[in-house]
Amino acid sequence: MQDQVIRITAQESALVDTTAVMGLQQSLGTLRCQEMVEDAIYQITTRxxxxxxxxxxxxxxxxxxxxxxxxxxxxxIGLLRMSVVASDLCEVLALRDETAIGAVTARLVRLGEDSLFTLVRLGGDGV
Structure with missing residues (x-):
């Protein structure tokens, strides 16, 4: 008997709270908001x-x-789903569950990439 392998592509929507970004834009102005978003993208990537x-x-x-x-x-910056997953990661890090740590870290990185690309595209539309 031959085992069947089913490939599941895990894809999550990158949740960018556009109201948070628009609120920043209104309170800081377009140019300062864009600078803040760019800085946040750099900081998030580094972290x-x-x-x-x-x-x-x-x-x-x-x-x-x-x-x-x-x-x-x-x-x-309005990346609420990333915030939730980062919180989940803190929890499994505290438990020292290496399997969960690997899984949640991979999820956070995947979601981070998608979220940051979405934020960059949003910035291209004049944040």
Missing amino acids: LAKLERAVRADDFETATNAARTLIGLTTR
Whole structure:
């Protein structure tokens, strides 16, 4: 008997809270909002890379700090789903469940890439 392999493509919608971005635009102005979004994209990208390195090195303290920073950054810029997944990662890091840590980290990185691309496209439309 031959086993069948079914490939499942995990895809999540990148949730960008456009009202948060529009609120920033109204309170800061278009140019300052765009600068803030660009800075947030850079910071989030940097933290995701740091988080991945820390998880690979089993440095759970650094990974937790990076995930906590991501929660603040993503909430501020309207990436609410990323914020929730980063919170989930903090929980499994505290439990030291290596299987869950790997899975949730992969989910956060995948969602981060999608969310940041969505945010960049939104920025191209004049944030």
